[in-house]
Amino acid sequence: MAALNVRGVTKRFGLLDVLKGIDLEIDSGEFTVLVGPSGCGKSTLLNIIAGLETPSSGTIEIGGRVVNAVAPKDRDIAMVFQSYALYPSMTVRQNITFGMECRRVPKREREEALGRVARLLQIEPLLNRRPSQLSGGQRQRVAMGRALVRDPLLFLFDEPLSNLDAKLRVEMRMEIKQLHQRIRSTIVYVTHDQIEAMTMASRIAVINQGELQQFAEPDTIYNRPANLFVARFMGAPPMNTVAARLRTADGALYAVLGEDRPDAVRLALPNPPAAAREGDEVVLGIRPECIAEEQRRFGNDPRGSVMVEAPVEMIEPTGAETVVVLRLGGELVFGRLSPDVKPTVGQSSRFALDTRKICLFEPENGMLIQ
Secondary structure (H helix, E strand, O other), rough: EEEEEEEEEEEEEEOEEEEEOOOEEEEEOOOEEOOEEEEEEHHHHHHHOOOOOOEEEEEEEEEOEEOOOOOOHHEEEEOOOOOOOOOOOOOOHHHHHHHHHHOOHHHHHHHHHHHHHHHHHHHHHOOOHHHEEEEEEEEHHHHHHHHHOOOEEEEEEOOOOOOOHHEEEEEEEHHHHHHHHHOOEEEEEEEHHHHHHHHHHHHEEEEOEEEEEEOOHHHHHHHHHEEEHHHHHHOOOOOOOEEEEEEEEEEEEEEEEEEOOOOOOEEOOOOOOOOOOOOOEEEEEEHHHHHOOOOOOOOOOHHHHEEEEEEEEEEEEEEEOOEEEEOOEEEEOOOOOOEOOOOOOOEEEEEEEEEEHHHHEEOOOOOOOO
């Protein structure tokens, strides 16, 4: 049985359609991340699941039960907020057990649950402190502990790491993922950070302007994006997308970039989609890591590597790699080079392209050509 079913959910505020028919089926034990730009509707959807907002239409099922008319406290959920939402006058112990006290859970059960969660989150030394005496990461652990003592069917996380600095965000990301691996509970997690989405999720739901763009595993989202929005949103730098035309020669299909230019680039497509045809105008998508230094080889198939010469417009050394901006067929694209490779800006260099992972999109509607 699915832990959560979202069926045809819409939400309208006045004349503004915030959600436009969202459908999601989330399995028990799954870590699902809702990701998208600010204002796309992901937090509104989470609030509807939690019962803090009511949908304009559609149904929410938790554990096979329709909960549209059920109060938040009776939905068998626990929520972790961006702002931690801890009571400043209470100790950590009191913050974690307060909800159980309100539900009149016996003291012995409260203490057992507190001890279990404190050990799990490694906050036993903090139980007698108040929130003002804790770091941001410690406060987030306490907020998670307050949710975990309930042992709910569904955990909801609303951008819980956005207030933390970069180093602590990485540490807490690992902790939440390890926590999920230990307790195997169902989690719905909202973020605008695509790195969080890629590293933590079992499946990712990409939302834009209130519409679900794609719901799939991280590898599929990254390598086979359903449309141009997903291709351009996921990844840093994002997938390069450039106009191209398909041509055939010697029985093979090629994508030609800048066909009418003297610096046109012709890329063989070793795995062309079935719907691709000679003469079609397409948008070609290629990830930056598929553009590398000349010496790089991609896999064992020699057809997968194509050598091109292109002028270098800019380089960005990052330590772990060198990000390069070059011009292919008149279009600027990103590549990722080894850290010790630093081509000269303003001069042409040779690059290897992995054409096995090229994606082709319809220019009119932006959808992936299958």
